[in-house]
Amino acid sequence: MAKGDALDPKGLMEEAFKIEGISAPECRSIFLDWALSYHGAPHDGIKALLDRHAAEPADHPMTKTLKEGLVAPTTPKRRGGRQARVAD
Numbered sequence: 001m002a003k004g005d006a007l008d009p010k011g012l013m014e015e016a017f018k019i020e021g022i023s024a025p026e027c028r029s030i031f032l033d034w035a036l037s038y039h040g041a042p043h044d045g046i047k048a049l050l051d052r053h054a055a056e057p058a059d060h061p062m063t064k065t066l067k068e069g070l071v072a073p074t075t076p077k078r079r080g081g082r083q084a085r086v087a088d
Contacts, residue, residue: 007048009037016062017053027065035069046070 004011016022016030038045046069056063 024061027061031065
């Protein structure tokens with residue numbers, strides 16, 4: 001692949017799958033860079049990348065990172081306030 005395309009503007013994902021022995025932290029860093037340079041809906045882009053790289057091993061760190069990117073973040077619960085400051 002050349003420099004990239006609309007789905008992978010910098011060709012980061014393509015290269016990540018080619019790097020022998022790439023680690024999960026490296027994949028997360030590459031994923032963040034991809035997310036900042038991608039100009040579409042990230043959820044749709046992640047799905048398209050997983051489809052594009054479906055032939056890659058399921059245990060590849062980038063595959064795992066992409067799948068984690070599809071999981072919606074949990075809503076944080078309110079912490080603190082008066083109850084946290086005042087003892088019973």
